[in-house]
Amino acid sequence: MSSVSRRMVLKGAALGALAYTVGGAEVLLSPREAHAQGLPLKVLTADERAALEALGETLLPGAKDAGLAHYVDQQLSVDPSESLLLARALGVMPPYADFYRAGLAGLDQSSRKAHGVKFAELAADKRAEFVEQIRQKVPEGWSGPPSPFFYFVSRGDAVDVYFGTVEGFERLGIPYMPHIIPIKRW
Amino acid sequence: MASAKVDVVIVGGGASGILLAAKLGQAGKKVVILEMGPPLGLDDLVSSQIWSRRLKWGGVPVVSEGKNPVAHNFQSGWGLGGAAMHQFANWPRFHPEDFRVRTQYGRGLDWPISYADLRPYYDRIQKEVGLSGDHVAEVWRPAGDPYPMPPIRWFKQAELLAEGFRKVGMRTAPMPLAINSVSYNGRPACIYDGWCEAGCPTGALVNPQVTYLPIAKKAGVEIRTDAYVTRVLVNAKGDRASGVEYYDKARERREQHADVVVLSAFSASNPRILLNSVNDKHPQGLANSSGLVGHYVAAHITFSAFAMFEENTENHMGTSGAFGMSQDGYVKDSHPGFGSYTWTIGVAMKPNDVLGFANSRPQLFGSALHDFMKRASRGLARIGVQAEELPSAENRVVLSDRKDAYGFPLARVIHSLDENSMQLFNHIRAEGDRIVKATRAKETWTNPSPGLAHFLGGTVMGKSAKDSVADGYGRTHDVGNLFITGGGLFPTIAGVHPTFTLHALTLRTADYMAKNWGAIAV
DSSP, rough: OOHHTTTTTOOOSSOOOOEEEEETTTEEEHHHHHTTTTTOOSSSEEEHHHHHHHHHHHTTTTTTTTTTHHEEEEHHHHGGGOOOHHHTTOOOOSSSSHHHHHHHHHHEEEEEEHHHOGGGSOHHHHHHHHHHHHHOOOOOTTOOHHHHHHHHHHHHHHHHHHHSHHHHHHTTTTTOOOOSOOOOOO | OOEEEEEEEEEEEEEEHHHHHHHHHHOOOOOOEESSSOOOOOGGGSOOOTTTGGSSSSSSEEEEESSSSOOOOHOOOOSSTTGGGOOBBBOOOOOEEEEEEHHSSSSSSBOOHHHHHHHHHHHHHHHHHHHBBBBBTTTTSSSOOOOBBOOOOOOOHHHHHHHHHTTTOOOOOOOOBBSSSSSBBBBBBOOBSSSSSGGSSSSOOOOOTHHHHEEEEHHTTTOOOSSSSEEEEEEEEESSSEEEEEEETTEEEHHHHHHEEEEEETTTOOOHHHHHOTTTTTTOTOOOOTTTTOOOOOEEEEEEEEEEESOOOTSSBBSSOOOOEEEOOOSTSSSSSSSSSEEEEEEOSSSSSSSSSSGGSSSOHOOOHHHHHHHHHHHEEEEEEEEOOOOOOOOEEEEEEOTTTOOOOOEEEEEOOOHHHHHHHHHHHHHHHHHHHEEEEEEEEOOOOOOOEEEESOOOOSSSSSTOOOTTTTSSSTTEEEEEEEEGSSOOOOOOOOHHHHHHHHHHHHHHHHHHHHHHOO
16 A cells, blocks of 8 residues: 555545434534434434534634534434544443433523523523533532543534534645545444 | 363453463463453554553553552553553663662662563563564663564654753763564564554564463463452461452352462552451451562652754654663762662653643643644654662552442552652753753743552562462462562563563463462472
């Protein structure tokens, strides 16, 4: 194998193709494509999706359209031994859905306690202020994993979908230089 | 259901298990490896930090507790090849004093072997698998054969950081890496794409898939993946291991009988298997007359300091292992906080994942994170440390109240850094701050708290069953045909990365087993 062929970059490849269900059939899409097509989620509820997307967009603007919720949700639907989530590497105890559900519930509960509304209903500047608080210490009304750790994991997910892809590298002007491009379905 | 008896059953298809299997297979032994994870191949090594997580632990959960919990999942591996599939390939040797810390300094533990015992195996391993480095520039290096390859190429980041070391009066040298700087033994040279942590499919980086696995297969070693070992079985008298119990992919209970049993799983898994192998002859677990199975777990104390340069640091180029090193802090009692440490100088970085650009400034989010990522992708540079944690019996693997699908307790790892470790960390942090500030970077910062890398100890070697689980060959004191390999044997962990020493130690065990087979397998 020459270094040129090893460095072949596939334009348009993003996170890699994950399995989504469209019209009863399983298809391979990137999370951005799944988000753009408005596919329903498999694991997270509408409230959980709203909280996750609002959090992701606060942590890294653009993460929502990059398919953050569809990425996390699809990964929550697979066996933990096949998961690509950062939570796996950080030692979160499976099932990982419990971690996300508890963290997102904590986010909404503490937001209600502080501001009277769910996190996704806060104005953008208030969301940023609130995230700065939960990053540093667990706020009143929070339950679930410690809020600084939940911040760290969620921020990592947002960075994954936005920057950890061929598209993301291009945004930063970094050549991706893959040996094996991330389109393979595992 | 029992399979036909073999000479050796090895639990765990990681670096040490595959190396041992290859050597024993070549010696004519019938060997079976039971690997808990899936059958990975080189074409599974997708170039992506996201997809690299498939190489991290995916087995039964490990409960991690304590003031400073070990990063078990990040350090361990999943699938054939184990943790070595995502290793960074920093391969310095331990120093002679690392083997006699108790004798020389009155602290920690001694190894039952010396550097002189292990040196021939370091030399053999580096010749067999290939190491790049500069033995002359590496002034701290103990006696050993020159590296078979020249050092890897340095990119701008390393030069800019090395200038900081020089300005504070510290010496630097190329890091010895288990990565080809030129083609070696039919494997190509590195092309510096920085995907080492995601697994190197080109063969430039030493991982079991390109080193000892092909040899093992050629020697007739049988490898069964998706084989989850739960216990070591013993004979009626309880003084000999007779094989292992495991569950296959279909969740069928099976037994594999063998003349010799070797535990080569990860450092949390070997103690768990021994502690779960209780019977009336071994009420506190197998090979545990010392009561020390699970104890003396240790990890390297890690630290990073960052510099943001106006120059292009070319930080997307290179290897996950470091370009350079400094061991001017290696003398254990020459600074506040006892213990050795090694500086690592510059690594290839990616935007995401645990060690990516974004997590060098974890407090940033929103538009500030976007701005930072743009600057980091051009100008970020990093130095790091691997520092020695002294062994403490309080840091340990015990059985959890939680159980797996078959009713066996999970491993529960309890780990905290003591006051000495924190003193050492604070010294390192201050030194790292001086180094990055001495560079020409306009902006520098340091990690405020220690991290942990590697996961060692838990089945330590020593001279007797009073103070250890196994002898200098990894043979358990209590059960003569039961061996342990891997980092779990390390009584002390030195101030360097462990993988080279793990290989050398395993090769020594392989030699011993082959030469003394009649006495072991009786």
